[in-house]
Amino acid sequence: MILKWNGWGYEGEGIKQDKAKKILDVLSGFLGVSEKEYVEPVKLESIKIPEPRIKIKDNLDVRYDKYERVLHSSGRSYKNLVRLKRGNIKRFPDAVVYPKSKQDVIDIIEFCSNNGIGCIPFGGGTSVVGSVDTYDIDPERPVITVDMKSMSDVIEADVKSKTAKVMAGITGPNLEEKLRKFGLASRHYPQSFYFSTLGGWIASRSAGHFSSRYGKIEDMIESLEAITPKGIVRNHGFPSTACGPDIPRIFTGSEGIFGIITEAVIRCHKIPEKKISTSFLFPSFERAAECARNIVQNGVFPPLIRILDEREYMISSVLSGNTIESGSLLIVGFEADEENQKVVESEFEFVRRVCQKFGGTDEGKKRFEDWKKEYFEQPYLRDLLMDFCIIVDTLETATSWSNLINLYKKVKEGMESVIFSESIGGVSCRITHVYESGASLYFTFFAKAKFGYEEEFWWKIKKKASDTISENGGTISHHHGVGRDHKIWARKELKDSLIVIKAIKNNLDPKNIMNPENLID
Amino acid sequence: MILKWNGWGYEGEGIKQDKAKKILDVLSGFLGVSEKEYVEPVKLESIKIPEPRIKIKDNLDVRYDKYERVLHSSGRSYKNLVRLKRGNIKRFPDAVVYPKSKQDVIDIIEFCSNNGIGCIPFGGGTSVVGSVDTYDIDPERPVITVDMKSMSDVIEADVKSKTAKVMAGITGPNLEEKLRKFGLASRHYPQSFYFSTLGGWIASRSAGHFSSRYGKIEDMIESLEAITPKGIVRNHGFPSTACGPDIPRIFTGSEGIFGIITEAVIRCHKIPEKKISTSFLFPSFERAAECARNIVQNGVFPPLIRILDEREYMISSVLSGNTIESGSLLIVGFEADEENQKVVESEFEFVRRVCQKFGGTDEGKKRFEDWKKEYFEQPYLRDLLMDFCIIVDTLETATSWSNLINLYKKVKEGMESVIFSESIGGVSCRITHVYESGASLYFTFFAKAKFGYEEEFWWKIKKKASDTISENGGTISHHHGVGRDHKIWARKELKDSLIVIKAIKNNLDPKNIMNPENLID
Ligand SMILES: Cc1cc2nc3c(=O)[nH]c(=O)nc-3n(C[C@H](O)[C@H](O)[C@H](O)COP(=O)(O)OP(=O)(O)OC[C@H]3O[C@@H](n4cnc5c(N)ncnc54)[C@H](O)[C@@H]3O)c2cc1C
Numbered sequence A, B: 001m002i003l004k005w006n007g008w009g010y011e012g013e014g015i016k017q018d019k020a021k022k023i024l025d026v027l028s029g030f031l032g033v034s035e036k037e038y039v040e041p042v043k044l045e046s047i048k049i050p051e052p053r054i055k056i057k058d059n060l061d062v063r064y065d066k067y068e069r070v071l072h073s074s075g076r077s078y079k080n081l082v083r084l085k086r087g088n089i090k091r092f093p094d095a096v097v098y099p100k101s102k103q104d105v106i107d108i109i110e111f112c113s114n115n116g117i118g119c120i121p122f123g124g125g126t127s128v129v130g131s132v133d134t135y136d137i138d139p140e141r142p143v144i145t146v147d148m149k150s151m152s153d154v155i156e157a158d159v160k161s162k163t164a165k166v167m168a169g170i171t172g173p174n175l176e177e178k179l180r181k182f183g184l185a186s187r188h189y190p191q192s193f194y195f196s197t198l199g200g201w202i203a204s205r206s207a208g209h210f211s212s213r214y215g216k217i218e219d220m221i222e223s224l225e226a227i228t229p230k231g232i233v234r235n236h237g238f239p240s241t242a243c244g245p246d247i248p249r250i251f252t253g254s255e256g257i258f259g260i261i262t263e264a265v266i267r268c269h270k271i272p273e274k275k276i277s278t279s280f281l282f283p284s285f286e287r288a289a290e291c292a293r294n295i296v297q298n299g300v301f302p303p304l305i306r307i308l309d310e311r312e313y314m315i316s317s318v319l320s321g322n323t324i325e326s327g328s329l330l331i332v333g334f335e336a337d338e339e340n341q342k343v344v345e346s347e348f349e350f351v352r353r354v355c356q357k358f359g360g361t362d363e364g365k366k367r368f369e370d371w372k373k374e375y376f377e378q379p380y381l382r383d384l385l386m387d388f389c390i391i392v393d394t395l396e397t398a399t400s401w402s403n404l405i406n407l408y409k410k411v412k413e414g415m416e417s418v419i420f421s422e423s424i425g426g427v428s429c430r431i432t433h434v435y436e437s438g439a440s441l442y443f444t445f446f447a448k449a450k451f452g453y454e455e456e457f458w459w460k461i462k463k464k465a466s467d468t469i470s471e472n473g474g475t476i477s478h479h480h481g482v483g484r485d486h487k488i489w490a491r492k493e494l495k496d497s498l499i500v501i502k503a504i505k506n507n508l509d510p511k512n513i514m515n516p517e518n519l520i521d
C-alpha cells in the first residue's frame, strides 16, 4: 500500500463516490458549493524538486527519489495539504533515511552533527502543527528526514506486568496486532491511529479517544530510549520511582528537538471483551459539560466520554443521515470483560443517573455507533472538501472546568467573526478528554475560500483562535503539540519555563541539528 | 509546640510509658533487650557548634541559634537521629532562614550565589535519605538552610475545578485544614504527613497511603513555581497540555538541586464522607500479591491497599495486642459519599470476590483499624528503640509484578544475612502502593547493635539491601528519594539519563549552590 503524497491515507482510499455526492449536496445548500468549483490537485510529476545536496553512507536505507522527498516535506495539517495539492512546496528534505537499527540512528545523527545538517525525526508524519515541516528551515541548510517506520517491532512483553518494550516507529495497527499475541492492548487510539507512530505520540504528547481513563501517552510510558547528539539517554522502567526527575516526561513533548526516540516500554492493559456504550442528549453544551464534570469528580472515568456541542451534533446527524435534533450529545463508552463486568456496569449505571440528573435523555447506542463510524472518516472528508476550496480543519485546547464555557464561547465567537467577515462557514466543538480539574475543547471549523486564498484565510482563522485561547486561559495544545505553527503562542505559554527547555536543548544538541526551528527557536 | 531537635515529632510526644513498657517486654524475649541497656541521649547543651561564618540581610527572618542550627543540620533518617542522640554531629548550617515571600527567596538565593554559599531548601526536614544533611558538604563552604515553613498558605482555590494554589512550605495538617474550607481535600497522606511539606513532597516524589488511587504527588501537580539561581521557572497550569515537555515533572524529584519551589497548583478532590474498609488474610504474601495484581489489572484501584507479609503481620498483631496468626494480611480502604456510594460498593464487592478467589478470608475492619492506629506511631517507636541500641529503619523500592516476589526474597535474605552474621533482628515487608505494572515494597528492619557501632551496622544492612535492589531490577527509591545516602545506586540507575539532569543543573545553577552534593555529584 502506498501512502498518498498529498492527502490522508493510502492511495485508493477516501470517501466513496455516493457518500461524497451526498455530502456535497448538503453543503451546496449551506455553503453554495457546486461541482464546478472542483480544483484538480497537481500531479506529482509537475512538482519541481532540486537535486539533493548530500550523500549519506550506502549501508543505510536512504531514499533520494521525488515521491519520498515530497511525502516527507511536511506533515498533514491543512496548510501542508493545501500546499501539496496546489503544488506550492519549495523546500524538501535532501534525503529520507529509514534507519533499521539503533546503530543506524546513531550513524545518521553523527553524520548530521559532523556536517551541520538538519535532522527531522519523522514517525507517521501526521503532525498537524508543522512539526515535521521542512518549510521554515534555513534554505541554505541541507536537511535529512529520518523516517522511523522500519523500526517497528514489539521487542518483548512482560505479560504478567502488562508492559511491552516497543520500537518507536511502530504504527497503531501494527502495535495492536503485535500486542494482541501477548494478550495485551495499549488502548491508545488517536484519530490518526492508522498512520501515526509510538515515537510521534510520545514526542507530541498524544491523546487517544480512551485517554480519559487510560491517560495520554505520557502516562503510558514507563521508560524510553532516545539517541541525542550528546549520546544515548535511557531510563530504567519501574511502575514508579523517586530516583530523580521524571526522564520520560522530559522527552514527551520534545517534538524531536532533543534527539530520536528509538524505543519505549509502554504500560498496557488486557484486551477488553465487551463494550458498553450509549449516548445522552442534553438541552445545552454547558449542561452536558456540567454533567461530565460531575461524573469524573465523583471518581468515575469512562474510557470514552465526548460531548458534541449543538452545532457538532447537528452536523454529525446530517452526515449520518439522521433527523436533525437540537441539543448537545454526550457519548460514553466503557470496556469490560467477565471478571470486572459488574463494576463496569455499576459505573455505567452511575453515569446514567448523573446524566438524567442533569437533564440528559438516553439516546441509546445508535448515536454512538454513528459517531464511531464517521470518526475515522473525517480526515478523508477534509481532503475531499479541500478540492472544492473549502477549508476544514481542527484545533484544540484544554482548560479548567471553571473556565471551560467561557473559553469555548470566546474561541467560537472569535473564529466565527473572522469567517463571517469574509465568507461563510462555521465552527463546531466537542469535549474530547475530561479530567477532574478540567477538559479539552476540540474545535472544527470550515469556511468557503477563494481559490489561492485558502492558506491565508485558514491562517487568519487559526491565528484568531490561537490568540483567543492564549489570552483566555487555554493551553495552545492539549494533544497536537506546538510544532512550527504554534510557536508564537507556545513562547508566551512556556514563558519562564523556556529556560529549562533551552538548557536541555543546548546541552543535548549543541549544534542545533535536531528538528531545527521546531517547538522553540 | 517545639519540634524535637533529635527525634520525631514535638517535644512531649512519643510512645506512652505503659505502651513502651509493653513493647520492651515483647522485645526483651525476642531481642534480649533490657532496661539497663538504655542510653541517655545527649542534651542540646552539650553539643558544640562553631560560630556562624556568615551574616545575611537583616530584613530576613534569620536564625543563628544553636537549636535552629542543630535541628536543621540533618533530616530524620536513622543515621541522622542516632548521630543527634549521641551528640555526634560536626557540621551545621551557618544560618537558618525562614523566607516569608518570594522576594525573600530570591534575595537568599542571590546572596548565596554572590558568595558561593551552599543553599539547602528545607521543608519538614523529614527526609530519610540525607537530602537536607549538611554533613557531606565541603566543610570549608558555608551553608544556609532555607526553611520554607513560613510560606504556608493556600493562596487561592478553584472549587469548581478542584484545584488550589498553595505555598510550598505548608505541612500536611495545615494544608488539609485550609483546603477543607473550600470543601476540598488533597488525599495525600504520607506517614510523615504531620511534619512534611508540599515542597518536600514534590522535590522527593512522595507517595501517600491513598496514592494507589489518587497518584503520587507528581500526579497531583498541575503547575509550579520555582526560584532558581538563573531565575524563576513557572508553568501555566492546565488539566493537561501538549505544549512542550512536562515542566513540573522536571522539578518533582529534583531534591532541591535546581532551585526552591515556592508554590504549586495541586489537583484536589472532594472530601470523602464515608470510608469502607476491611482486611483479608492470605496463606502467603505471594498469594496476596497475586490477588492485588488481579484487582488493579481489572481496573479497580482502591485508594488504600497494602499487604503485610507474614512477619510484618505477626509484629503488627503483637503490637496491637491481637493473637498471633500466621499469614499475610491485605488491607483495603475505599472512600465514598452519597453520590458515588453504589459504584464504590461494587468496587468493594469486586475486591472481596477477587480476594476470596485467591484464598483470602475476610478479617473485617478491626485489623484495618489496628493497623491505622499503629501507623502514625511507628516513627515514635523507632526513637524509643534507638535509645536501647536497637536499629529500626525502613527502606523501599518498586518493581514489576513479574519481578516482585523475586526481589522481595532477595532483599529480605540479603538483609537478614547481614543482620544474622553479627547479631539478632529481623526484616519485614509490606506492599504499600500498587500499579497495573507492578508495586512498591517497603521493608522494615531491626537489629540489636552494640553501642557506638549502630551507624556502621545500620549502613552495612542498608548497603546490602540497596546493592540487592540495584542488582535485581528494583528502583533505589519509590518515594523516599535519593538524597546523599542513595547516590551511588542512583548513579547506576540513572546512568545515561544523568546527562539530562546535569544539563539542567549546570544551566539553572552554574555555581552549584543549590543543595550541593545531593542527588548527583
Ligand atoms: C486526521 C488527524 C487526526 C489526528 N488525531 C489525533 C488524535 O486523536 N490525538 C492526537 O494526539 N493527535 C492526533 N493527530 C495529530 C498527530 O497524529 C499526532 O500528533 C501524532 O502523535 C503524531 O504521530 P506521528 O508518528 O505521525 O508523528 P510525526 O507527525 O511524524 O511527528 C510529530 C513530532 O514528533 C517527532 N517525532 C516523531 N517520531 C519521533 C521519534 N521516534 N523520536 C523523536 N521525535 C519523533 C517529530 O519530529 C515531530 O516533531 C491527528 C492528526 C491528523 C492528521
Ligand SMILES: Cc1cc2nc3c(=O)[nH]c(=O)nc-3n(C[C@H](O)[C@H](O)[C@H](O)COP(=O)(O)OP(=O)(O)OC[C@H]3O[C@@H](n4cnc5c(N)ncnc54)[C@H](O)[C@@H]3O)c2cc1C
Binding pocket: B075, B076, B077, B120, B121, B122, B123, B124, B125, B126, B127, B128, B131, B132, B148, B168, B169, B189, B190, B191, B192, B195, B196, B197, B198, B199, B200, B201, B202, B203, B204, B205, B206, B207, B208, B209, B254, B255, B256, B257, B259, B260, B261, B262, B379, B479, B480, B481, B515, B518
Ligand atoms: C517517619 C517517616 C515517615 C515517612 N513516610 C513517608 C511516606 O509515607 N511517604 C513518603 O513519600 N515519604 C515518607 N517519608 C519521607 C519524607 O517524609 C518525604 O520524603 C517528604 O516528602 C519530605 O518532605 P519534607 O517537607 O520533610 O522535605 P525535607 O525533608 O525538608 O526535604 C526533602 C528534599 O526536598 C527538598 N525540598 C524541600 N522543600 C523544598 C522546596 N520548597 N523547594 C525545593 N526543594 C525542597 C530538600 O532540599 C530535600 O532535598 C517519611 C519520613 C519519615 C521520617
